[in-house]
Amino acid sequence: MNVVPPVWxxxxxxxxxxxxxxxxxxxxxxxxxxxxxxxxxxxxxQTWFLDHDADLLLVDLGLPDGxxxxxxxxxxxxxxxxxxxxxSMFGDEENVVASIEAGAVGYVHKDDxxxxxxxxxxxxxxxxxxxxxxxxxxxxxxxxPGGASARVTAQAEPEVAEPPEVMAHDxxxxxxxxxxEQEVLEYIARGFSYAEIARLQGITVxxxxxxxxxxxxxxxxxxxxxxxxxxxRLGLLNTFNSGAASTPR
Amino acid sequence: MGRSFLCWCLWRWCVLSVFWVLCSxxxxxxxxxxxxxxxxxxxxxxxxxxxxxxxxxxxxDQGSLTPPSESANWLHTALPHLWKDTHPxxxxxxxxxxxxxxxxxxxxxxxxxxxxxxxxxQVWVNGQPLGYTGSMKGTVTRNWYVPLLTAxxxxxxxxxxxxxxxxxxxxxxxxxxxxxxxxxxxxxxxxSYERRFWLQVEGVRVAxxxxxxxxxxxxxxxxxDREQSAIGFMGLAAMTWAASTLMGVAATPHFxxxxxxxxxxxxxxxxxxxxxxxxxxxxxxxxxxxxxxxYSMMVILPLYGVLAPRYWVTTLLFGMIYVxxxxxxxAALWHVIRHRRKDGGWLILGCLALLPAGAHDVMIMTGQLPxxxxxxxxxxxxxxxxxxxxxxxxxHARSRHALNDLNRNLADRVAEREAALRESFERLxxxxxxxxxxxxRSRILKDMHDGVGAHLTSALRQLQTSNExxxxxxxxxxxxxxxxDQLKLSIDALSLQSGDVEGLLASWRFRLAxxxxxxxxDLVWDVERLPPWPAGNSxxxxxxxxxxxxGLSNVLQHSGATRLVLSARDLGHxxxxxxxxxxxxxxxxxxxxxxxxxxxxxxxxxxIGARMEFLPSSNGGLxxxxxxxxxxxxxxxxxxxxx
Numbered sequence: 001m002n003v004v005p006p007v008w009x010x011x012x013x014x015x016x017x018x019x020x021x022x023x024x025x026x027x028x029x030x031x032x033x034x035x036x037x038x039x040x041x042x043x044x045x046q047t048w049f050l051d052h053d054a055d056l057l058l059v060d061l062g063l064p065d066g067x068x069x070x071x072x073x074x075x076x077x078x079x080x081x082x083x084x085x086x087x088s089m090f091g092d093e094e095n096v097v098a099s100i101e102a103g104a105v106g107y108v109h110k111d112d113x114x115x116x117x118x119x120x121x122x123x124x125x126x127x128x129x130x131x132x133x134x135x136x137x138x139x140x141x142x143x144x145p146g147g148a149s150a151r152v153t154a155q156a157e158p159e160v161a162e163p164p165e166v167m168a169h170d171x172x173x174x175x176x177x178x179x180x181e182q183e184v185l186e187y188i189a190r191g192f193s194y195a196e197i198a199r200l201q202g203i204t205v206x207x208x209x210x211x212x213x214x215x216x217x218x219x220x221x222x223x224x225x226x227x228x229x230x231x232x233r234l235g236l237l238n239t240f241n242s243g244a245a246s247t248p249r
Numbered sequence: 250m251g252r253s254f255l256c257w258c259l260w261r262w263c264v265l266s267v268f269w270v271l272c273s274x275x276x277x278x279x280x281x282x283x284x285x286x287x288x289x290x291x292x293x294x295x296x297x298x299x300x301x302x303x304x305x306x307x308x309x310d311q312g313s314l315t316p317p318s319e320s321a322n323w324l325h326t327a328l329p330h331l332w333k334d335t336h337p338x339x340x341x342x343x344x345x346x347x348x349x350x351x352x353x354x355x356x357x358x359x360x361x362x363x364x365x366x367x368x369x370x371q372v373w374v375n376g377q378p379l380g381y382t383g384s385m386k387g388t389v390t391r392n393w394y395v396p397l398l399t400a401x402x403x404x405x406x407x408x409x410x411x412x413x414x415x416x417x418x419x420x421x422x423x424x425x426x427x428x429x430x431x432x433x434x435x436x437x438x439x440x441s442y443e444r445r446f447w448l449q450v451e452g453v454r455v456a457x458x459x460x461x462x463x464x465x466x467x468x469x470x471x472x473x474d475r476e477q478s479a480i481g482f483m484g485l486a487a488m489t490w491a492a493s494t495l496m497g498v499a500a501t502p503h504f505x506x507x508x509x510x511x512x513x514x515x516x517x518x519x520x521x522x523x524x525x526x527x528x529x530x531x532x533x534x535x536x537x538x539x540x541x542x543x544y545s546m547m548v549i550l551p552l553y554g555v556l557a558p559r560y561w562v563t564t565l566l567f568g569m570i571y572v573x574x575x576x577x578x579x580a581a582l583w584h585v586i587r588h589r590r591k592d593g594g595w596l597i598l599g600c601l602a603l604l605p606a607g608a609h610d611v612m613i614m615t616g617q618l619p620x621x622x623x624x625x626x627x628x629x630x631x632x633x634x635x636x637x638x639x640x641x642x643x644x645h646a647r648s649r650h651a652l653n654d655l656n657r658n659l660a661d662r663v664a665e666r667e668a669a670l671r672e673s674f675e676r677l678x679x680x681x682x683x684x685x686x687x688x689x690r691s692r693i694l695k696d697m698h699d700g701v702g703a704h705l706t707s708a709l710r711q712l713q714t715s716n717e718x719x720x721x722x723x724x725x726x727x728x729x730x731x732x733x734d735q736l737k738l739s740i741d742a743l744s745l746q747s748g749d750v751e752g753l754l755a756s757w758r759f760r761l762a763x764x765x766x767x768x769x770x771d772l773v774w775d776v777e778r779l780p781p782w783p784a785g786n787s788x789x790x791x792x793x794x795x796x797x798x799x800g801l802s803n804v805l806q807h808s809g810a811t812r813l814v815l816s817a818r819d820l821g822h823x824x825x826x827x828x829x830x831x832x833x834x835x836x837x838x839x840x841x842x843x844x845x846x847x848x849x850x851x852x853x854x855x856x857i858g859a860r861m862e863f864l865p866s867s868n869g870g871l872x873x874x875x876x877x878x879x880x881x882x883x884x885x886x887x888x889x890x891x892x
Contacts, residue, residue, distance in 0.1 A: 090740045111733050116763070133755030134741050141746075191755030191776060193762075 008125050011037040011054040013045045013071065014087055015063050019110055023058060023087065023117065030118040042066040046074060053079040056121055058108070060087045061095055069102045076103035076220070083124050093138045100219045106130045128209035129216050136189035139215075140182075177215070184211045291410060293350045299362075299433030299441070302347045303328050305415075307335070310342035316373055316414040317344055329365070329620035331426035332419070342385070345415040345427055354406045360438035361413060363397040364445055365428035365621035368420030372399040375411055383500060385418045391500050393423055394449050394624075398442040400435055421510055422563075424614075428621030445623070453498050453627045457491040460631040463638060464488030470641065479530035480641055482523050487634045489520035494627055514563070515551035521570045522547050527637070528577035531596070532584040543573065564614050571607050578604070592643035599636030602629045692788055693739075699795065700735035704728050731802070734760055738798065742791045748781030750824055750877065753790055754817055757797055765813065768805050770830075775816040779824055782877050789857040793826075793875070796850050796861070800828045800873045803846070808832025810870055823860075824877040830870040 010027050012035060014020040020038060027035045036054055039045040042063045049071070057075055059068040072084050086099040086107040096107055106129045108117045120130060177185070180201070187197040198205045294300050306323040307330065317323075323346060324335060332339050361372045361379075369392045371381035379399045383390020413432065419425040431438055467484030471477055493516035502509035522543050529539055550566055578600045585593030606629030612618040708728040712720060741756040754776055765772050785793070804810055810832035818825045854861035860876040 090737050092740050093744055111730070113763070113767075132759050133752065134744055134759070137749075137752050137755075138744065189755060190751055190778075191758045192774060196774060 007032055007034050008055040008121070009034055009036040009053075010056040010058060010121065011035075011039075011045070011048070011052075013039045013042070013057070013059040013063065013068060015040050015060060019060075019087070022114070026114040026117040027058075027121070029114060030122070032122055033118060040064075042068070042071055045071055049075055049078065054082055055125065057082055057084040058087055058121070059084065061099065069098060072099070072102040072104060085121065085124060091132055091135075093132075093134050096132070096135050097138060097219075100135075100216050103220045105213060105216050123209070126209075127206065127213055129213040131188055131212050131215075133189050133191050136185050139219075140185060140189055177218070181211050181215060184208055185215065188212075291348050291350050293352070294411075294432060296353060296355060297434065299431050299437050300349075301429050301431050302349070302413075303429045305330070305345045305347050305427070307343055307345045309336060309339060310344060310416070316346070316376065316412075316416075328430070329426055329428040331424055331616065331620060333424070333426075340419045340425075342419070343417045343425070343427075345417065347413040347415070347430070347432075349411050349413060349432065351406050351408060351411050354408055355403050355434070357403060358435040359401045359403070359406070359433060360431075360435040360442075361399045361401055361415075362431040362438040362442050363399075363415065363427070364431070364441070365394075366397060366415070366417055367393040367423050367425050367427075369418045370397055370427070371416040372401070373414035373416065374401050374405045375407060377405050385416070388502070388506050389418045389420050391420060391502065393420060394498055395500055396442050396445045396449060398439060421506055422559075424620070426620055428619070448623050450498060453494060456628055456631040457494040460487050460634055461491035461495075463631075463634055464491060467638070467641070478535075479527050482527040482530060483634065483637050483641075486520050486523035486527055489516045489523060490630045490634075493517040493520055494630065498627075511551070511555050514554040518550045518554075518566075518570065519547050521567075521574060524633075525570075525574050525577040528574075528581040532577075532580040534580060546570070546573070564611070567614070568611060571611060574607070575604065591647060592640045595636040595639045595643075599633035602636075603633045692791070695788075696735075696739045696742075696791065700739055701732050704732035704735060708732065730764070734764070735798065738794050739791070742787065742794060745787070745790050746781075747787070747790075748783060748785040749790070750782045750785060750793070750817070750826070751776065751779045753793060754797075754815065754826070757794065757801075758815070761798070761801055764801075764805065770804070770810060771812045773812065773814040775814055777818060779817055779819055780879060782824060783879060784858055785877070792853045792857045793859070793877075796853050796859075796875065797826075797828065799846060799850050803873075804828070804830045804832065808871065819879075822878065822880050824879060826875045826877065828873040829866050831866065831868045832870045834865060834869055834871050 010033050012020065012023055012027065014023055017040070020040065024035055024038055027033045033056075037045070037048055037052065039048070042065045045059075057072070059071055061068040068086065072086075075082050075084060083106075084099075084104045086096070086104050087110060088095055088099075088107045089110050091107060091109055096104075099107060106120060106124050108120050108130075112120070123130075183201065184197055187200065192200070194205050194208045198208050201208070290304070292300060292302055304325065304327055306325050308317050308321045308323050311317060311321070321344075326335060330345075332343060336343070361374070363370055363372075368389045369381065369383055369385055371385060372379045379401065381399075382392060382395075382397065413430075415427060415430065417425065417427055431441060464484045464487030467480050467487060469484075471481035471484055475481070493513055496509065496513040496516065525543055526540070529543075546569075550570075553566070554563065581596055582600060584590065585596050590596075603626075606625035609618065609622075609625045613620075613622050613624060708725050711725045711728060737760050738756065741760065742753075745752050745756070758772065758774065762772065782789075801813075804813060808830045810830035812831045814827070814829040816825075816827040816829065851861055854875065858878060862872075862874045862876075864872040864874055866872045
């Protein structure tokens with residue numbers, strides 16, 4: 001029995017008219033993708049996502065009325081199954097890491113070929129996540145003692161990979177990587193392709209992609225745990241708790 | 250003015266002391282009381298008062314255990330009496346007889362009080378022997394400086410004439426004799442006895458035990474600071490002085506009498522000479538010709554004491570020591586006056602106490618002062634040491650204060666220096682930040698000029714076409730794509746750590762792989778672990794990016810290759826980066842543009858200290874080989890010269 005490939009619903013937010021049209025054409029040009037919404041600014045997109053969902057969100061960070069990060073935060077809370085990608089001009093580590101921590105699972109360059117963009121969107125839905133060597137090096141630096149935040153640590157490889165949420169962070173909110181995840185990250189940082197890494201590690205390309213996507217998830221969870229920590233520190237959660245306790249009986 | 254006056258006072262005081270001694274000698278020589286008389290006047294005893302008996306008759310013991318008879322050869326004498334005056338060289342026992350008249354027999358005990366008798370004595374009243382302290386024969390108990398009191402019961406007295414005998418036993422090298430005795434009601438006599446007992450026995454012991462403790466303390470102080478030899482001499486002087494005194498007034502020797510007396514004498518000599526050394530050191534004098542005579546005296550005088558003790562010679566030797574002491578004291582006093590030394594007044598006070606005390610005691614020993622006079626040096630010694638201790642304590646206090654002041658000043662200076670350093674560091678940091686910003690601005694401008702700017706300018710020129718030359722759209726697109734790639738590489742370079750060639754190559758692949766894929770060229774990634782490139786700071790890494798970018802452009806435009814190998818090896822002394830294609834190989838007929846591109850690459854390689862070569866590849870293509878030195882060029886030449 002033939003299985004009909006799904007058609008993924010894509011929402012697009014890009015302020016540059018030509019780029020938006022180009023991206024729309026990329027989406028519409030692939031039969032497994034369909035464009036369900038396209039916005040030039042943040043507010044309409046936020047409003048639309050109050051009542052609608054999508055399988056994929058392609059969003060620019062620098063929008064005229066705000067940052068695409070706030071939209072990603074909203075969508076991640078309301079539509080957790082929606083995979084989000086960032087439209088980046090350079091794929092620089094500052095913006096990409098911020099996007100990942102906001103819940104993005106990948107990014108596309110504005111100057112990528114149309115086919116490449118569509119391919120990236122489909123690959124994300126199939127479990128892959130793009131990552132550049134510079135981003136990988138940035139994360140590895142953070143793993144070193146006394147690194148940028150020193151919040152990422154390596155752990156021995158468990159026999160069975162656990163869900164990211166379970167081992168994404170320890171009690172102190174520190175990101176924990178398995179030994180295999182760290183090795184994959186190091187290979188990427190050294191410029192090896194997914195296929196080369198798979199061959200060197202004796203695993204499939206899909207597994208490599210899974211590791212990367214898992215890493216993205218851990219970063220996002222880590223980001224969330226930091227947010228909870230900050231909220232606790234600022235007393236926001238206590239306020240909610242005390243409010244519930246003080247409800248009149 | 251003040252200094253001269255003080256010197257004059259001291260000099261006058263010394264002269265008066267000597268004058269006093271000489272006068273006393275003359276007075277003693279003219280004493281008319283001594284004489285050979287058969288009897289002395291009968292003294293009437295008062296029932297309620299103490300009577301001092303200043304005359305007596307004496308006769309040497311003839312071997313009987315009872316008082317000699319009236320027919321014995323009694324000699325009348327005034328008291329105090331020294332044996333050497335009437336019986337020179339006599340040793341043994343001497344009887345003293347006192348005749349007193351009692352009107353009425355007392356109804357309570359009376360006492361016979363001997364303030365000073367050398368060496369030991371026993372009292373007889375009306376032929377009845379009374380008790381005595383210690384031994385009267387053999388090693389006679391050393392009661393030479395111990396006042397004796399004997400209680401006499403009323404039944405032993407009778408109305409009318411009574412006879413009191415004092416039997417005196419001589420001692421070892423001592424001035425045997427008897428001072429005037431006192432007779433009267435026991436409670437009245439006991440008061441005088443107790444006062445004198447404290448002055449001659451108890452007080453001396455207390456003062457000198459304290460002096461011993463002081464000496465130990467001073468020695469401990471000296472042991473922690475050996476350079477303070479004055480304190481060491483003072484501690485030793487105090488200890489030997491105290492030991493000598495305590496031995497001197499001890500009634501019972503703890504070992505053989507001969508050794509006891511010699512040790513006592515030795516300690517006395519040594520203590521006084523050590524005190525001289527203290528004064529000399531205090532004066533800041535440290536001369537061998539001064540020290541040697543004093544050390545010699547410490548050895549010679551005790552030897553003399555052991556071999557041939559003579560009382561008068563010993564007295565003279567003590568006089569010699571006193572002269573030495575006076576000279577050393579004078580030096581110390583001069584030092585105090587000349588340098589206005591802090592706490593010098595205490596030294597002057599000690600000297601003023603010691604000098605008359607020494608003169609006083611010498612006069613006792615030479616017979617210029619009454620035989621029963623109390624010695625002063627037993628108390629003056631501890632007083633002098635206390636004065637000296639005050640000086641040491643003052644020095645210590647001043648040192649502490651000076652140290653505290655120094656620490657405070659030092660802390661203040663350190664704080665000032667720290668503040669100055671902090672300010673300097675802040676200025677330097679600000680300067681460095683400013684320089685870093687300036688350098689980064691220059692680098693970005695150069696990047697813009699060499700990378701994006703150059704490609705955008707080229708694209709503009711390519712679009713400014715004429716009718717003869719239509720726009721080559723693919724060429725313009727390629728130029729613009731080159732511009733974007735350069736921009737991305739430039740952004741990646743911002744994140745590269747210094748020396749990170751591995752990261753640079755990874756970034757190069759990530760950014761340019763789509764171009765290779767579009768050109769249908771397979772890329773073989775052969776990059777091993779690379780060490781940091783020491784010279785690879787941000788500008789050098791960016792130059793390396795340009796060279797590799799240009800190399801790839803050449804491959805894409807001119808080589809016709811289908812396979813490209815990027816190889817990077819750590820060869821110990823350098824990193825070798827190779828870009829190897831399987832294209833047409835080297836073209837010597839390259840055009841002027843291509844030639845200029847190669848020259849630019851070589852120029853960039855020379856700028857960063859790298860060696861760049863074009864080598865024929867084994868598969869017919871071309872290898873662009875870059876060698877990045879891992880060892881400083883100077884070190885490399887050193888190694889070569891060693892080899």
